[in-house]
Amino acid sequence: MTDDRPIKLCRWIRPLAAYVFACSAWMPLSSYAQDAPITARTSGQSDNLIKFHPGNTAAPGLSVEVMQAVQRIDPTLKFVGQEVLRPLRRVEAELVAGKLDVFFGLVRNPERAAKYLVLSPPLYRQFTQLAVRSEDPINIKTFDEIRQLGSAGIVGVPRGSAYVDHLNGLGGLTVDDGVASVSSTLQKLIAGRVRFVFYGGAVLRKYIQEDGLEGKVRLLPARFYSEDVCVMVSRAADPQLVLRIERALERLRASGELAAIQDKYEVRGFPINRN
Structure with a gap:
C-alpha cells in the first residue's frame, strides 16, 4: 500500500501559503x-x-x-x-x-x-504611439507603412530610450535619436527634421500639454505596443x-x-x- 500523505500535504500547503501571502498585503503598519x-x-x-x-x-x-x-x-x-x-x-x-x-x-x-x-x-502599463505635426494628414497604423515612406518617414526617438534599439532592430526604419529629451524631439518634429516621434503615449500627451504644443502636434490613434x-x-x-x-x-x-x-x-x- 502506498503512502499518500505527501500528496495530501501538498494539497493544503499551497492554498495555505497563498492565504498567508494575501493576508500580508493587509498587514498592520505596526508589524513592519x-x-x-x-x-x-x-x-x-x-x-x-x-x-x-x-x-x-x-x-x-x-x-x-x-x-x-x-x-x-x-x-x-x-x-x-x-x-x-x-x-x-x-x-x-x-x-x-x-x-x-x-x-x-x-x-x-x-x-x-x-x-x-x-x-x-x-x-x-505604457502604450506607445506616434506624434506628428497637426497639419500632416498622415494616419499611420503599422511600421510597414512607415517603411514605405523611405526618407520621408524619419522617426524621432529620445536618445537613451529603450525604443531606439527596438526600432533599429525592426529593420527598414530611419531612426533619429540625436537629442536626449522628449521636448527636444518634439521640437525637431515641429521644425520638420523628423516626420514622427515614437514614445509612450501618456508621456507624449503630457509634454504636448506642458510645452503648449496643442494645435501644433497631434497623436495618431494607433497604439503599437503595451509594456x-x-x-x-x-x-x-x-x-x-x-x-x-x-x-x-x-x-x-x-x-x-x-x-x-x-x-x-x-x-x-x-x-x-x-x-
Whole structure:
C-alpha cells in the first residue's frame, strides 16, 4: 500500500501559503516595525514628467507618489536621492554598478530583466504611439507603412530610450535619436527634421500639454505596443529590499491605491493595435 500523505500535504500547503501571502498585503503598519531599517539609494529621471515632475506639489510624479506610499506602508524603508534627476542611461549604468539600489519606473524588456531584478506588480502599463505635426494628414497604423515612406518617414526617438534599439532592430526604419529629451524631439518634429516621434503615449500627451504644443502636434490613434513599467532593483542591493518593496506594492494594488495613482496620471489601460 502506498503512502499518500505527501500528496495530501501538498494539497493544503499551497492554498495555505497563498492565504498567508494575501493576508500580508493587509498587514498592520505596526508589524513592519520588526523589520530591520533599509535606506535604498534611488534617483529621479530627467525628462519624464509622468514619473518625476519637480516643483509640482499637486502631481510630483507617479514614481514619486508610489515611493511615498511604499514608505508610508513600510516605515522602516527609506528612499534617498529621488530629487536628483539623471538621464536614463546614467540611471541604468549606476544600477548595474551598484551605485543605485532601486529605480521606480523602467520598461520591462529582456535586456533589463537580465541586468536587474524586476519587481511586481508593475507600476503601470505604457502604450506607445506616434506624434506628428497637426497639419500632416498622415494616419499611420503599422511600421510597414512607415517603411514605405523611405526618407520621408524619419522617426524621432529620445536618445537613451529603450525604443531606439527596438526600432533599429525592426529593420527598414530611419531612426533619429540625436537629442536626449522628449521636448527636444518634439521640437525637431515641429521644425520638420523628423516626420514622427515614437514614445509612450501618456508621456507624449503630457509634454504636448506642458510645452503648449496643442494645435501644433497631434497623436495618431494607433497604439503599437503595451509594456509594463516596473520597479527594478540592482543585483548588488540588499536581497531584503526586493521582498519589502514587493510586499508594499502588493498592498497598494490590493487596496486600490495603486490604481488611483495610475488614474491621477492617466496611465490606465485601453485597447491597442499590435504591429
